[in-house]
Amino acid sequence: MEPVLSNPTSDRVKKVRALHRRSSRERAGQFLAEGPQSVREVLRFAPGTVDAVYYVRGERSAELVELAAQRGVTTRECTPEVLAQMCEAQHPQPVVAVVRPVSVSLDEALAGDGYVVVLTNVRDPGNAGTVIRGADAAGARCVLISDSSVDIENPKVVRSTVGSLWHLPIHTGSSIEEIFAACRDAGLLLLAADGVGEQLLPDTDLTRPHAWVMGNEAWGLEPEVRDACDEVVRVPIYGHAESLNLAMAATVCMYASAAATQTTD
Known part of the structure; x- marks a missing residue:
């Protein structure tokens, strides 16, 4: 049995800590999954991508250490001080996994059935992660994230997906033009979700194969991107709210698609 990792300044700890920086993630080909839920889901759905699990002994980590052993994944016990140094969160979780990228090719992502979600120029990690989580919950085929959007391996994105990052195909790195062409x-209709749309969501036929195109949190879709879509759809506002934020609007649209799909099945 290896000794407990107890030195917060060791090279191993520094390498794990460095994965909070995008340049280090790209250089190492690794990123972090922090917290019991994220670690549990990557061990369940993509154990082959997990290089190591670091944990503090306790009830919340015991189950995950056993699951890692069943999946043939290396684990290493740490002191709370070491894990706190590895993690970015103000209140560190008792377990963190070092994992490899999850992105698949466009062809692989689009190989299934159902509607698709496209994100372009989405910069806020929490919004991106919440949309991925919503797409998972509402049964999307996949999520396609353009090269102008936030890095989905950012720890804040990973945490906000609460494990959904490993539940459905996700493609990153392509331009919006390449995504639209694919x-x-x-055979997908491109539906721009944008507040300037004259077409209302309840009036949109979502039984047709389609992809929802979601834009930036502050300014929405760029005009040329919006114009390249087949239809521009607006979520109606029935009260006095000025607008819905990206994650809220995306969730409403995705559940409308899910309901239409369920009705036609």
Whole structure:
């Protein structure tokens, strides 16, 4: 049995800590999954991507250490001080996993059935992660994230997906033009979700194969991106709210698609 990691300034701890920086993640080809829920889901759904699990002994980590052993994943016990140094959160979780990227090719992502979610120029980690979580919950085929958007391996994105990052295909790194071309080749209608749309969500036929296109949190979709879509759809506001934020609007649209799909099945 290896000794407990107890030195917060060791090279191993520094390498794990460095994965909070995008440049280090890209160089190492690794990122972090922090907390019991994220670690549990990556061990359940993508154990082959897990390089190591670090944990503090206790009830919340015991189950995960056993699951890691069943999946043949290396584990290492740490002191609370070491794990706190590895993690970015103000109140560190008792377990963190070092994992490899999850992105698949466009063809792989679009190979399934159901509607698709496209994110472009989405910069807020919490919003991106919440949309991925919503897409998982509402049964999307996949999520396609353009190269102008936030890095989905950012620890804040990973935490906000609460494990959904490993539940459905996700593609990153392509331009919005490449994504649109692939969606059209797959026979998908491009529906721009934007507050300037004259077409209302309840009036939109979502039984057709389609992809929702979601834009930046502050300014929405760029005009040229919006114009490249087949329809521009607006979520109606029935009260006095000025607007819905990206994650809220995306969730409403995705559940409308899910309901339409369920109705036609």
